[in-house]
Amino acid sequence: MLRRLLGDWRPTWLDLLLALAVGVAGLVESFGRQEQIGHPVPMAAGAVAAAAAVLLRRRSPIAMLLTLIAVGLAVREAVGTGYYAAWHFYSTLILVHTVASTVELRSYRGGVGLGCVLTAYAYLQTLQTNDIAEVLISAVFMSVAYGSGILLRRQIDQTLRLAERTTRLEVEREERARRAVAEERARIARELHDVISHKVSVMTLHAGGVRMLLDDDRERKRERDMLLTAEQAGREAVGELQLMLGVLREAGDHVPETVRPGLSRLEGLVAHVREAGPDVRLRIIGEPRPLPPGLDLSAYRVIQEALTNVLKHAGAGRADVVVDYGPDELNVQVTDDGAGGGPAPGTAHDTGGHSTGGHSTGGHDTGGHGTGGHGLIGMRERTAMHGGDLSAGPLPGGGYRVAARFPLGTATETG
Template identity: 55%
Template sequence: MSGRAWRVSWLDLLLAAAVSLTGVVESYGRAGTGWERVSEPALLSAGAIAAGGMLVLRRRYPLAMLLALTAMSALLWAVADDGYPYVAWQTYSTLILVHTVGSAAPLRSWYGIAGLAGTLLAYGRMQTLPDSDFAERMITAVFIGVAYTSGILLRRQTERTLRLAEQNARLELEQAERDRRVVADERARIARELHDVITHNVSLMTLQAGGIRVLLGKDRTRDRERDLLRAVERSGRETVEELRLMLGVLRDPDHPDGPLLPSGLDRLGELAQQVGQAGLRVDVRVEGEPRALRPAVDLSAYRVAQEALTNVLKHARATRAEVTVEYAADRLLVRVTDDGTGPASTVDASTVDGHGLVGMRERTAMHGGSLDAGPGPDGGYRVVATFPLSHAAA
């Protein structure tokens, strides 16, 4: 037993006080001479108090305290004039210490083997007490066996509980690390898409500035305007080049030449057809008056619907799904429901491609929105993403 792992508990103090007090009461209550009387109550009271002290140290030195109690019992018998009769505190103390020895170490270890030997020695000492017949020996053996076995079971249960606690802590750390990686991957994916959107818009602005410059012709009175437009073109080209240098490394290595313009809500019909070819019927509904959205919001809303449908297809065991896009005065709402019977992990963070509930929440949070996912009121699963439109309108 490690000294750093030991500390006196209230249970230890309570057991020590109970053994010491009952020992003193028993010694003086049976004081006298004759059959089953205590001729030297002070001596046995001192033994009971010493046994209580051993119980205080039982967690720190379980085997040593059991051997000390056995030796003290033999010493009291030798010192007492006429020996001493059966005393209850000795039995109680022995059973408590045997239980502690059984819980101290595995039987296959050297300490466990020594503890078993100490237990047998303590049992043998108890059989030398006066008036110990066969029935009493068997009863004592049963109590000693139960105390020792209960100690072993307690130790195993404690070790199992500690292992489960360590395993749960490890799983929580692994889950947190997985969530961190999902967020990092999703942010990198968003950065790649923003790179495409910004590069496209800046390139378009540069081309438009060049077109206006050409329309001005060669009129000498418009030299200043042409110089300003050339500066706009030059700044636009430099900005595009810097964006490619800074964000181009984040592009998907599997699709380096992908389309410049990413998808948006206007392509939900194509997405429904693609998912339908895989065996899942998808209905798309639009509520409210559609309006132009910022490309980043449009893309994020589409990605949420795409990820939700992908997860329904892979995990929900559904036959039908519905995508609802609701344009309200101050928000955009994307709702994906299904009639599946699969597990609630339909949008779990561990889904394929590393994106799931964590990734969708990251996309909505980026625009100040929120994501709600869980079982639907009529069964199946429901994912609801809300995007504020106060600053998102085109």
């Protein structure tokens, strides 16, 4: 039955300490002042009851305050003297504070709680030893106890609102990051679709051309049938890719193969960014050579996103682009002398007139030189797709650097 009444309520350490203080102080007062009290046992029993009310103060503060008033009346009747116990006054202040801190004043329960507080104060005025000074002193202590409870409740409400807002903002930030990753992956998929479709179409055309060359050779019927099967499979693959494209690509964002960007088009990108203000310098290390189309495109996009940062957020006067063709890996690096600290994430604009299936070269804003922007998410996705890694951060002497490494021997290619 007791468990059903208390429910999930559990006393805190503060509840236990306050109840213990009231109980011990009441017992000491009851048996230490027997000459003044006359009957210490009823007074001690009242102190124990007051300690129990303080222990249960958060479970039902209004009921405990009324209980304390009833305990005070009963003890006064049993003792029969004009002595007023100190433990009763301390307990009253604790419970008044609890009522104000747990009950909203502008609610129905708040009105009832205020009425109980006034009742407790009125009970104090029925004591025979009260004078004007005692009335004013008790009014001051009751007001402070009630006012401090209201301030505590408002502080708790504000803390809860801030915690709820922080949690909501954190959830929204994680959702934006997930959405940015999904959008960037869809964008990469659209670009890879163009590469794959082109390669499969070329293979299909070659298979069809060879089959037509063997059309008059009756001894090569088996070879013609195999080439026909390969040709049909190629056409089906292209058709399925076109069907998938309808899901991935936005309306009107198809880009012809002849304008697809790659590292061979870096000169044009660098020249366009240079026209916008920063002094951009391009340096090629090693002998440029043909790269897998997907890797070539991803390396170009990493440089493009980094230059978009330089142009929009870094406030840089100079930027250096380095492309290093190593024997086993490709390294690209963009370094600037800007201060970084760009605006909050938004939408970046095109830096060079080059597009990625209808999307601007800036794609998603990088949010300045930082680690939380969508542009950096895209660069990491593109680099990781080919088994590489990307690092980005401020330089010790000032400026910012973005560096990406693409393995050439173990890169995962679908084109």
